[in-house]
Amino acid sequence: xxxxxxxxxxxxxxxxxxxxxxxxxxxxxxxxxxxxxxxxxxxxxxxxxxxxxxxxxxxxxxxxxxxxxxxxxxxxxxxxxxxxxxxxxxxxxxx
Amino acid sequence: xxxxxxxxxxxxxxxxxxxxxxxxxxxxxxxxxxxxxxxxxxxxxxxxxxxxxxxxxxxxxxxxxxxxxxxxxxxxxxxxxxxxxxxxxxxxxxxxxxxxxxxxxxxxxxxxxxxxxxxxxxxxxxxxxxxxxxxxxxxxxxxxxxxxxxxxxxxxxxxxxxxxxxxxxxxxxxxxxxxxxxxxxxxxxxxxxxxxxxxxxxxxxxxxxxxxxxxxxxxxxxxxxxxxxxxxxxxxxxxxxxxxxxxxxxxxxxxxxxxxxxxxxxxxxxxxxxxxxxxxxxxxxxxxxxxxxxxxxxxxxxxxxxxxxxxxxxxxxxxxxxxxxxxxxxxxxxxxxxxxxxxxxxxxxxxxxxxxxxxxxxxxxxxxxxxxxxxxxxxxxxxxxxxxxxxxxxxxxxxxxxxxxxxxxxxxxxxxxxxxxxxxxxxxxxxxxxxxxxxxxxxxxxxxxxxxxxxxxxxxxxxxxxxxxxxxxxxxxxxxxxxxxxxxxxxxxxxxxxxxxxxxxxxxxxxxxxxxxxxxxxxxxxxxxxxxxxxxxxxxxxxxxxxxxxxxxxxxxxxxxxxxxxxxxxxxxxxxxxxxxxxxxxxxxxxxxxxxxxxxxxxxxxxxxxxxxxxxxxxxxxxxxxxxxxxxxxxxxxxxxxxxxxxxxx
Numbered sequence: 001x002x003x004x005x006x007x008x009x010x011x012x013x014x015x016x017x018x019x020x021x022x023x024x025x026x027x028x029x030x031x032x033x034x035x036x037x038x039x040x041x042x043x044x045x046x047x048x049x050x051x052x053x054x055x056x057x058x059x060x061x062x063x064x065x066x067x068x069x070x071x072x073x074x075x076x077x078x079x080x081x082x083x084x085x086x087x088x089x090x091x092x093x094x095x
Numbered sequence: 096x097x098x099x100x101x102x103x104x105x106x107x108x109x110x111x112x113x114x115x116x117x118x119x120x121x122x123x124x125x126x127x128x129x130x131x132x133x134x135x136x137x138x139x140x141x142x143x144x145x146x147x148x149x150x151x152x153x154x155x156x157x158x159x160x161x162x163x164x165x166x167x168x169x170x171x172x173x174x175x176x177x178x179x180x181x182x183x184x185x186x187x188x189x190x191x192x193x194x195x196x197x198x199x200x201x202x203x204x205x206x207x208x209x210x211x212x213x214x215x216x217x218x219x220x221x222x223x224x225x226x227x228x229x230x231x232x233x234x235x236x237x238x239x240x241x242x243x244x245x246x247x248x249x250x251x252x253x254x255x256x257x258x259x260x261x262x263x264x265x266x267x268x269x270x271x272x273x274x275x276x277x278x279x280x281x282x283x284x285x286x287x288x289x290x291x292x293x294x295x296x297x298x299x300x301x302x303x304x305x306x307x308x309x310x311x312x313x314x315x316x317x318x319x320x321x322x323x324x325x326x327x328x329x330x331x332x333x334x335x336x337x338x339x340x341x342x343x344x345x346x347x348x349x350x351x352x353x354x355x356x357x358x359x360x361x362x363x364x365x366x367x368x369x370x371x372x373x374x375x376x377x378x379x380x381x382x383x384x385x386x387x388x389x390x391x392x393x394x395x396x397x398x399x400x401x402x403x404x405x406x407x408x409x410x411x412x413x414x415x416x417x418x419x420x421x422x423x424x425x426x427x428x429x430x431x432x433x434x435x436x437x438x439x440x441x442x443x444x445x446x447x448x449x450x451x452x453x454x455x456x457x458x459x460x461x462x463x464x465x466x467x468x469x470x471x472x473x474x475x476x477x478x479x480x481x482x483x484x485x486x487x488x489x490x491x492x493x494x495x496x497x498x499x500x501x502x503x504x505x506x507x508x509x510x511x512x513x514x515x516x517x518x519x520x521x522x523x524x525x526x527x528x529x530x531x532x533x534x535x536x537x538x539x540x541x542x543x544x545x546x547x548x549x550x551x552x553x554x555x556x557x558x559x560x561x562x563x564x565x566x567x568x569x570x571x572x573x574x575x576x577x578x579x580x581x582x583x584x585x586x587x588x589x590x591x592x593x594x595x596x597x598x599x600x601x602x603x604x605x606x607x608x609x610x611x612x613x614x615x616x617x618x619x620x621x622x623x624x625x626x627x628x629x630x631x632x633x634x635x636x637x638x639x640x641x642x643x644x645x646x647x648x649x650x651x652x653x654x655x656x657x658x659x660x661x662x663x664x665x666x667x668x669x670x671x672x673x674x675x676x677x678x679x680x681x682x683x684x685x686x687x688x689x690x691x692x693x694x695x696x697x698x699x700x701x702x703x704x705x706x707x708x709x710x711x712x713x714x715x716x717x718x719x720x721x722x723x724x725x726x727x728x729x730x731x732x733x734x735x736x737x738x739x740x741x742x743x744x745x
Contacts, residue, residue, distance in 0.1 A: 009341035011325075013368055014333045063325060063591045065548070067345050072548070074594050087345055091590045093326040093546045093582045094336030094388070094404050095534050 002080040006031055010090035016059055017042050028076045031086060032061040065089045100124045101305045102164035102638035103132070108206045110221055110228055112289050113154065113213030117228040120210055128641055129722060132163035133573035134190040135655035136208060137179035141188055142662045147733065149666060151183035151281070152264070152288045154214045160255070161208035162198040163575020165631070167302050168310065168638045171318045172577040174199050174382035182280040182529070184266040184438065184487050185506040187663040189280025189529045192572055194381025195272020197296060200253025204298035215290040220248070225298040233292035237262060240431040241271040244293055252295035258433025260475040261287035265485040267438030271430070274400040275381055278435045280507065280529055305640035313637055317630035318385050324583045325591045326546055331388040331579065332378060336404035337367030339545060343408070346544040346551065347516040347684065350509070351412040352461060353444040354502045357513040357684050361417030365407050369419055374401065386579060394427045402426040408511030409440035414447060415462040425467060432475035438487055439474060441508025443467070445488040445501050455495045457483070499677040505530035505668070514675070514693050515684040517543040519557035521693030525673045526561065526702060528659040534578055537564035541582060546590055548602055552690045555606035558702035563612050566652025573651060574631055584628045613705045615649070654721050657713050661723065664733050670710040670741030673699060712737050
């Protein structure tokens with residue numbers, strides 16, 4: 001397992017309420033699983049506060065655009081190294 | 096369906112500010128069918144009017160405010176209207192698009208467009224209603240900010256106003272309608288030159304449409320498409336255009352330190368995420384918009400319009416500033432003064448680099464923020480050094496030197512996309528008719544990494560794609576629609592599943608689509624179909640009765656792009672004017688990667704061949720094939736002059 005810093009941007013950050021996390025992960029896919037767990041925890045805390053019981057659906061990372069140390073990575077099976085900085089973005093447009 | 100074209104109000108108003116009279120301007124169904132509306136209609140009207148040597152501040156210059164056929168027909172995101180005139184910043188035609196409520200109100204008053212000619216002897220407000228035009232003295236409004244001016248005008252009317260920058264003829268002054276802006280090219284300065292402080296429009300008329308039932312169904316589908324698309328339904332509402340800061344950083348295209356770099360260490364502090372998480376009060380929208388990408392934020396305890404990407408990028412990374420709160424304040428000040436934030440910040444960044452290089456010192460320097468507010472005020476009132484910055488980066492470089500790093504195209508400062516890692520966007524900036532505008536450029540950056548992941552460093556296919564996107568956006572704008580609706584033309588699965596093998600395979604083909612796109616552009620009968628991802632063409636058909644197709648959209652676009660270009664040539668644009676600063680074409684962004692510069696000349700050759708242009712000048716037969724009426728002798732004279740004047744310049 002590598003210890004990596006993960007930063008989220010765009011829609012995924014707004015949806016998960018996660019901006020930056022230190023995560024132990026072997027591959028990019030592991031990061032998604034860890035983020036989903038974390039997002040679930042955040043969501044559950046919010047629900048408890050609001051006395052609601054609705055179960056959240058897992059966050060979909062299918063639209064994730066991943067950069068590792070500034071380089072675009074399209075393979076979710078890519079192995080990670082210690083101290084890698086992983087950015088997860090969503091497709092964007094504007095003007 | 097009726098023989099008469101519907102969707103339009105069928106009348107164009109011409110107001111002479113010198114004599115304070117008005118009349119109807121002749122505009123027939125054949126003109127409407129040829130030009131569609133909006134910016135293409137305005138370009139056509141200006142083309143018939145302009146003469147060689149005409150300048151922005153000549154009394155003979157016209158301002159054309161035009162709407163599209165979809166405005167007022169219940170279609171989503173179609174309140175946009177256009178203002179075209181000769182730009183004081185570039186000396187050529189500018190078209191500036193706005194999402195305020197003036198366009199809708201103008202149609203309610205019974206007009207598709209209004210032309211302002213002449214020059215008023217004193218500050219004036221022009222009021223347009225169903226029963227005619229009245230002129231009010233605006234001396235008491237002169238000197239007021241854009242919001243104060245609007246507060247003084249009738250609540251229910253659609254409004255157009257200028258602020259101090261327009262009054263003082265700052266070359267990049269804007270026109271405001273509500274909080275929305277016709278921002279680029281200095282249309283506000285032409286208003287100011289004509290002493291036209293404000294225009295109001297009101298009425299109760301609504302356009303008839305050709306097939307109400309089918310239009311209603313199309314509008315419902317269109318709304319659903321926009322709201323479900325990953326870009327228009329998720330990213331833009333949640334983060335606004337400011338959401339691009341982080342992806343631009345990742346792709347190395349975030350203009351930093353006067354475009355000398357493409358990445359900024361402090362980008363997170365001025366990002367769309369920071370704006371959404373800490374400063375966003377609520378979303379806002381242009382009239383009829385379902386995307387709602389605009390931001391409302393608090394400045395000095397007041398809810399005001401938040402900054403767009405361009406303002407955040409150019410008043411943030413591009414001047415080495417990571418204080419978002421101060422950008423919110425500057426953005427508000429720029430709006431109140433009525434000034435284009437892109438050009439104002441471009442001129443300031445250039446001044447900062449001049450200081451850094453020891454060429455000229457006006458007190459502005461990279462990373463320093465305490466004197467920006469004062470400078471913005473000085474620019475708007477043309478005080479002290481502000482008077483020099485009020486003329487823009489190009490004129491500053493002519494005065495002080497530094498042409499290689501004066502970041503403009505045809506005199507218009509560039510928006511926040513650093514093009515050396517998005518070379519197609521670089522080609523677009525250079526060839527854009529109105530100058531350094533990302534949207535008029537074709538906005539290829541959306542496929543070069545931001546929305547889709549097409550190879551952003553290869554020049555292959557970029558000429559053809561630029562032409563297609565430029566033409567498409569031209570016609571989308573002309574129908575009255577927001578340009579952001581054209582992003583929905585990118586298939587959702589390509590955007591939403593960027594890592595799929597299929598997506599990657601499709602995107603890998605993009606650089607090789609050039610010949611196909613060129614064929615479609617030249618044999619315009621080929622794509623004589625409508626595609627669900629481009630609902631505009633269905634809506635035009637059901638609103639107006641015109642047999643609109645994808646091909647027709649591209650043809651309208653080509654007509655608009657070419658008529659604007661030949662107008663520019665008449666106004667004195669030289670051959671070889673499609674240029675970029677040497678910083679982008681000669682100096683790689685990454686010294687270790689020679690590909691990180693814009694291979695402009697190489698792409699331009701392909702672009703010109705596909706457009707039917709010779710060194711930026713449309714060929715006579717191309718104009719004729721598009722139905723642009725021009726006398727052969729006159730054409731030969733202006734083309735020869737453009738070639739002669741451009742010698743040694745290109």
